[in-house]
Amino acid sequence: MGLFDITKPDILKMRQKQDVKGLVKALRYKKDWKVRWEAMEALVHIGNPATAALIEALQQKNRNVREKAAEALGRIGNPIALPALIKALKDKYPSVREKAATALGNIKHQMVVEPLIAALKDASPQVREAAAVSLGKVKDRRAVMPLIELLKEPQKSIRERAAEALGELGDPRATKALIASLKDDGRSVRANAALALGKIGSAEAVEALVEALKDPDEKVRWNATWALENIKKMQGR
Incomplete structure (x- = not known):
């Protein structure tokens, strides 16, 4: 155990000095999660100058460091981090893979599409969910x-x-599947399906959405109402 592990890091001072190396080291401080969070926020504030160190941090043994590094890289949004984040989708810890999947969506580059599609089959439900988002x-x-x-x-x-x-x-190919989801057991699934159908705007969904106006859940009914109005606008009626 080093001195850094005993003495609480002075995050404010390191942030002011843009001490990227010290802040990355603070990501592994075990005694206080708030210190780790503040260190990550400081690195995000520093932005692009911290990117190289955060990419390197994705290779560290400490899981907390890798998680926070992935999250920070996603928020900074520098595409130079994409190869390292894509590699992090194979990390042995689901929490790191989840952060990497979220980060890739924040950067929004075409090269992330296939790796994220592959992540839809990840063993962890949290990773699959993050990849979908x-x-x-x-x-x-x-x-x-x-x-x-x-x-x-x-x-x-x-x-x-x-x-x-x-x-x-907004692709019409999803219309039939989303219509089927209006009968899902989960009310939030039905609500999201109704909203999605409204965004896609296909007249094929109108009959099912009219039926969804009778749904026992208020949010489903509200979303179905909005969807029908939006489809009407999109169809030019």
């Missing part, structure tokens, strides 16, 4: 069919994110 942000139509498959996931939260992402992509 990120694919919705990137808005590349290569993700449409894999996200449609994700609507069959046993875990409700993943189906929610898949429906949401398909709405962001």
